[in-house]
Each structure stands twice: as C-alpha cells, then as structure tokens.
C-alpha cells in the first residue's frame with residue numbers, strides 16, 4: 386500500500402502532527418494533464434478501483450464499476466489518485482494510528498475538517514508531481530471535499546464534480562449524526578476513546594452505522610427491499626440485549642439487514658474514526674468565511690457538474706439546485722444533472738449505469754458532454770424533482 390510522509394501538518398484546529406502519513410492509490414499513467422482526484426465518502430478508502438495486486442478487504446474497489454480500465458473514469462485515459470483522508474483508519478493517520486509515544490492516538494488525534502482533507506491532498510499531489518488537476522470528483526462528503534477544492538484552490542482544477550453532495554448538512558441530518566455519535570460514546574467499551582488493545586465499542590459503532598444506513602435508504606428502496614417481512618430470528622445477532630416480550634413479536638427483515646450490515650461494518654471501521662469523520666461532515670459549510678455559497682465559489686473559473694438523485698433525502702435535489710445556482714452566479718460553467726432514482730443516498734454507489742455516462746462525458750467535454758443534462762435547460766422545474774420523502778419520520 387503506497388503511503389506518503391507529508392511532514393509536519395497543522396490542522397485547522399491549530400493542532401499538528403509532526404509527520405502526517407497519508408495512504409493513497411494511483412491508477413493509470415500521468416501525462417502531465419490527465420490527473421483526476423477522486424474523494425471518497427465517509428467510510429471509504431483509497432481503494433476506489435480494483436487494485437491490480439488484489440488487495441484484500443477494502444482493496445475491493447468501492448467504485449470499481451465507475452473507475453477502472455474502460456470504465457466511466459477510464460484509467461486508460463486518466464491518472465486517478467485517491468487518498469484516504471486524515472482521521473480515517475485505512476492507513477492515513479487518524480485516532481487508531483500510532484502516536485508519538487508509540488500508542489494509538491485515540492482522541493488525542495487532532496480534530497479533522499474537510500478543509501484538512503483538501504490541504505493534505507494538495508500536499509500529496511505535490512509529492513506526486515501533480516500540479517493542476519484535470520478534475521476532482523467526489524460523492525457524498527467526498528463531494529463536499531470536491532467543492533472545497535473549487536473554493537480553496539480554484540486555479541488548481543479544471544473540472545469539479547460533486548455527486549450526491551450539498552454545501553452543508555441540514556438540521557435533521559445533523560441531529561441524526563449527533564445521536565449516532567452518542568451511541569458510540571455511551572458504549573462502556575468506548576472508554577473515552579482509549580480502547581485499543583481491549584474490547585472495542587462495537588455496539589455503539591453498530592448503532593451509529595444503523596442510523597447511517599437508514600439515512601442512506603429512501604422510503605421506496607427500504608419498502609422494496611424489506612417491506613414489513615419477518616426474518617428468521619436465528620438470523621439476528623446477539624449483540625444487543627433483548628427482553629422476554631420481544632419473543633412474542635417478529636424480528637423483521639429490515640432489522641436483520643441492519644444487524645448484518647452493522648456486523649460487517651464493525652469489522653472494518655474504527656469507532657473513533659467514525660466520530661471524527663462524521664463531525665467533519667457536520668462541520669462543513671461551503672460559505673464559511675464568505676458571505677454566501679456563490680461568493681465562496683466565485684473564483685472558480687472551470688466547469689462544474691452537480692449530480693443529484695431524486696430519492697436522496699440525505700443530500701436533496703433542492704440542495705444541489707441551490708448549489709448549481711451558486712456556481713451559475715460566478716464564472717463557472719455548470720450543469721445540474723438529476724438522476725431519477727428511488728435508491729436513496731447510496732444511489733451514487735449502486736447505480737453505475739446512471740452515474741457513469743454523465744461523469745465520463747463531463748471529464749471528456751465538461752458541461753458540454755453528451756450525456757450531461759442541466760436543470761437550467763430542462764422544461765421541468767427543478768423543484769418538481771424534489772424527493773418525495775423529505776423526512777425520515779413523515780408518514
């Protein structure tokens with residue numbers, strides 16, 4: 386696994402680490418003009434495409450249907466770079482990494498922000514000899530990371546694609562994320578973040594992720610996947626305490642799914658990293674330090690693709706339309722491409738057939754790309770694309 390030692394790195398919090406290690410992957414050959422930075426989502430890794438050496442676990446590229454030889458982001462044409470963000474746990478320094486005293490940092494690791502991710506990526510690209518990027522592409526909080534590039538380094542990137550993203554999280558998602566973090570911190574095994582070498586706070590992390598999964602589904606996708614079906618009780622994990630009355634009631638398919646996903650997740654992710662990265666997402670505000678989103682993006686002269694999904698209530702089509710309007714106010718050429726999908730937020734991960742063509746053509750020809758559509762040119766009012774399910778709790 387390639388890593389770069391980036392030297393002293395000062396975080397936006399003012400705290401620093403003396404020698405920041407960043408784990409990254411590259412795919413394809415660099416020709417001086419073809420570098421594409423892909424920014425991963427919350428719990429993703431640097432392994433965006435399948436690795437030729439077949440790394441285990443997260444080596445199974447999380448966007449392998451979109452990035453690779455002959456894929457939409459074609460590694461025969463582009464030099465793709467993906468780096469694990471600071472605070473995460475796939476080889477870049479974060480709470481589970483070894484600190485100066487030889488023990489894991491735990492919660493002594495500095496708080497991280499999306500801006501820290503962008504600055505660490507800039508430093509990594511300098512190490513790799515990449516100056517101006519052809520494009521930055523990111524999904525979900527990776528899309529926020531891509532927007533941060535347009536704001537922070539507007540002359541360093543020709544094209545920016547923000548997929549299933551938004552300028553900031555809304556109050557409902559902030560609330561759910563706050564509860565998710567509490568689930569981790571109230572697990573007795575969390576122990577103030579000092580649990581390495583001991584029992585990990587798996588139950589807290591499982592609950593946090595289950596809340597996350599519910600945010601990434603839509604009512605339609607959850608209804609289609611599970612309905613109200615009953616699952617075999619033997620399918621359930623025994624991680625959580627039960628009560629005698631529970632035996633009278635069904636253990637449902639949706640519960641079984643959440644238990645299964647949580648079991649998988651606690652095997653691959655660190656609880657402190659989850660706390661750190663969710664906070665970074667919550668904290669991100671495109672307009673921070675500016676009067677407005679438009680002012681924050683005003684210096685970006687390139688092409689911008691805003692790609693949203695009708696079934697996504699985590700980052701809504703309306704938020705993407707506002708973002709596109711903010712780009713339109715400046716010098717950027719922008720297209721807001723709306724995908725009609727009931728998959729929910731994770732549509733960007735599971736619908737390569739919808740995401741691939743506009744991304745491919747945007748990388749090739751910018752907003753003039755053949756498959757790229759724009760709400761400003763469509764007959765349909767953007768608001769008519771608004772997701773039906775604005776609230777997790779609406780009837």
Ligand SMILES: CC(=O)SCCNC(=O)CCNC(=O)[C@H](O)C(C)(C)COP(=O)(O)OP(=O)(O)OC[C@H]1O[C@@H](n2cnc3c(N)ncnc32)[C@H](O)[C@@H]1OP(=O)(O)O
Nearest residue numbers: 425426427428429430447601638639641642645731734735
């Ligand atoms: C960059 C990044 O995003 S990070 C890395 C990838 N992303 C994530 O891990 C995010 C969290 N995961 C997800 O959101 C989704 O699982 C995705 C997006 C990765 C895949 O979505 P889908 O293809 O729709 O798969 P789905 O969510 O239905 O999960 C399928 C798994 O759940 C299991 N499953 C489905 N229904 C049930 C059920 N009722 N009970 C128990 N298990 C179930 C399936 O057997 C399957 O197991 P497998 O993965 O071992 O084969």
Ligand SMILES: N[C@@H](CCO)C(=O)O
Nearest residue numbers: 426427428429525526
């Ligand atoms: N499900 C993805 C996207 C979250 O926004 C992840 O966990 O990384």
